[in-house]
Amino acid sequence: MTFLEQQRPTWDEYFIMIAKLAATRSTCLAFPVGAVIVKDRQVLATGYNGSPSGSAHCTAQGFCYPGLSSCDASSSLPSRAVHAEANAIAQAAKHGISTHGASIYVTLEPCISCLKLIISAGIQEVFYETGFNKGEKGLVRDAFLKDGLVNLTQIHLSSETAKRASIFLLNPTSVAREIS
Numbered sequence: 001m002t003f004l005e006q007q008r009p010t011w012d013e014y015f016i017m018i019a020k021l022a023a024t025r026s027t028c029l030a031f032p033v034g035a036v037i038v039k040d041r042q043v044l045a046t047g048y049n050g051s052p053s054g055s056a057h058c059t060a061q062g063f064c065y066p067g068l069s070s071c072d073a074s075s076s077l078p079s080r081a082v083h084a085e086a087n088a089i090a091q092a093a094k095h096g097i098s099t100h101g102a103s104i105y106v107t108l109e110p111c112i113s114c115l116k117l118i119i120s121a122g123i124q125e126v127f128y129e130t131g132f133n134k135g136e137k138g139l140v141r142d143a144f145l146k147d148g149l150v151n152l153t154q155i156h157l158s159s160e161t162a163k164r165a166s167i168f169l170l171n172p173t174s175v176a177r178e179i180s
């Protein structure tokens, strides 16, 4: 493999980087999450967590609910945010794109609600960066896995790839390569 080939991100790294970029658009104060739905190595849809289309952004209000710093800060009020995975699936639905047999890359392990949605949308493979479900939620997730409804794989972006990508972001991208 040539040096320049070695420097190319893997497909997993490529798609998780797109999910990370999508997360930069998140509008909920809880934490940023980005997702990208992929089939046959092509992007079908992207999403990030934020309030429903047309509703005030948590970031614009400065709070999720009055007096609540984060959508996660209340045990009774539901999150205002449509989660990134749900938004990506909704985007596909809105534009009539089939998600059957697709994969999803997401910066956070899907919550149980999103995992159910992913399964029902026919998405078979989930690649995520950071773990989320613990305790009883983890047991529900594990039951879905045991039934073979979906596969979950934790992946990491190598720091070498991330550094190279940051150079692309920090500088004009399409200039002659410096091969060192």
Ligand SMILES: [Zn+2]
Residues within 6 Å of the ligand: 027, 028, 029, 030, 058, 063, 064, 070, 071, 080, 081
């Ligand atoms: Zn919020």
Ligand SMILES: [Zn+2]
Residues within 6 Å of the ligand: 083, 084, 085, 110, 111, 112, 113, 114, 115
């Ligand atoms: Zn979710």
